[in-house]
Amino acid sequence: MIQGVRLILLGRQGAGKGTQCVRLSNHYVVPHISTGDMLRAAVKEGTPLGRMAAEIMNAGGLVSDEIIVGVVEERLDRPDSAGRGFILDGFPRTVGQAESLGKILKQPLDLVIDLDVPRELVVERISSRRVCRDCGSNYSVSANGPAVRICDNCGGDVVQRDDDTPDAVNKRLDLYDTQTSPLIKYYNSQGLLAVINGVGHPDRVLDRLVEAIDAVVARR
Ligand code: AP5
Numbered sequence: 001m002i003q004g005v006r007l008i009l010l011g012r013q014g015a016g017k018g019t020q021c022v023r024l025s026n027h028y029v030v031p032h033i034s035t036g037d038m039l040r041a042a043v044k045e046g047t048p049l050g051r052m053a054a055e056i057m058n059a060g061g062l063v064s065d066e067i068i069v070g071v072v073e074e075r076l077d078r079p080d081s082a083g084r085g086f087i088l089d090g091f092p093r094t095v096g097q098a099e100s101l102g103k104i105l106k107q108p109l110d111l112v113i114d115l116d117v118p119r120e121l122v123v124e125r126i127s128s129r130r131v132c133r134d135c136g137s138n139y140s141v142s143a144n145g146p147a148v149r150i151c152d153n154c155g156g157d158v159v160q161r162d163d164d165t166p167d168a169v170n171k172r173l174d175l176y177d178t179q180t181s182p183l184i185k186y187y188n189s190q191g192l193l194a195v196i197n198g199v200g201h202p203d204r205v206l207d208r209l210v211e212a213i214d215a216v217v218a219r220r
Helices: 018-030 035-045 048-058 065-076 078-081 093-102 120-127 166-180 180-190 204-220
Strands: 006-010 032-034 086-089 111-116 129-132 138-140 193-197
Touching: 006 018, 006 180, 018 032, 018 086, 018 204, 032 035, 032 048, 032 065, 035 048, 035 065, 035 086, 035 180, 048 065, 065 078, 065 093, 111 180, 111 204, 120 129, 120 166, 166 180, 180 193
Parallel strands: 006 086, 006 111, 032 086, 111 193
Antiparallel strands: 129 138
16 A cells, blocks of 8 residues: 655745646645645635735735644644645745744654756746636646647636736745745755756656655655
8 A cells, every 4th residue: 555645845936846746646645735726715715815815926925924824734634634644835935834834743744855947947837837717727838839728627717827927926936045945954954855856747757756755655
């Protein structure tokens, strides 16, 4: 039987965290916990959290540590993640969030992965990203290729994300450098970090990720 895992995926916006977390979640049968997806769902439903987060997200800013930590703590308490484990995508994003996570976790992390893709390449990827408004499925369109308008998965409208505008993307990438990249040093000093090359076909990237994770699980 495949063992559960407790993972964090770090990486620049557009590095492919969401793309790979879906695959890893299927492979290891653990929930994919994406704070971005949770916030987008709250925006869509018009909850108080969503109303508060929408403007911040569209401008490329970060929701406050206090609020996002509360959201994650509640999610980690559910039986699926408390049992087999989880893959955290987009959290933690600041050292403050990482310190809070350390206090929340009841079992230790297996691995923190930095999915490494250069800034120029992520900007290219984000400009061609389209997502399904209903189920969140991810598409990549090329300048000369056909436009994707209807989701293969659910038939929903396929659109550009509201925060994938050039201004918001640059702000998000700058915030990654100042607020999130210090986590690489933070987790490296705890012996938990693996840097994985995120460039190449998504299937090859997945192979690299699974190899690194399996090596850690085998030593557990
Ligand atoms: P979030 O949803 O987490 O967005 P993000 O961090 O900006 O990350 P992305 O979704 O842009 O990138 P990704 O790495 O998942 O790339 P993807 O797989 O889509 O957060 C959104 C917002 O919510 C934040 O800006 C913030 O406001 C708020 N928020 C969330 N968490 C927060 C927190 N903890 N604290 C405070 N605020 C928070 O791939 C990108 C594209 O590349 C796709 O088109 C894909 O098809 C393509 N692609 C993927 N892999 C490859 C490959 N190997 N080769 C070629 N193309 C590829």
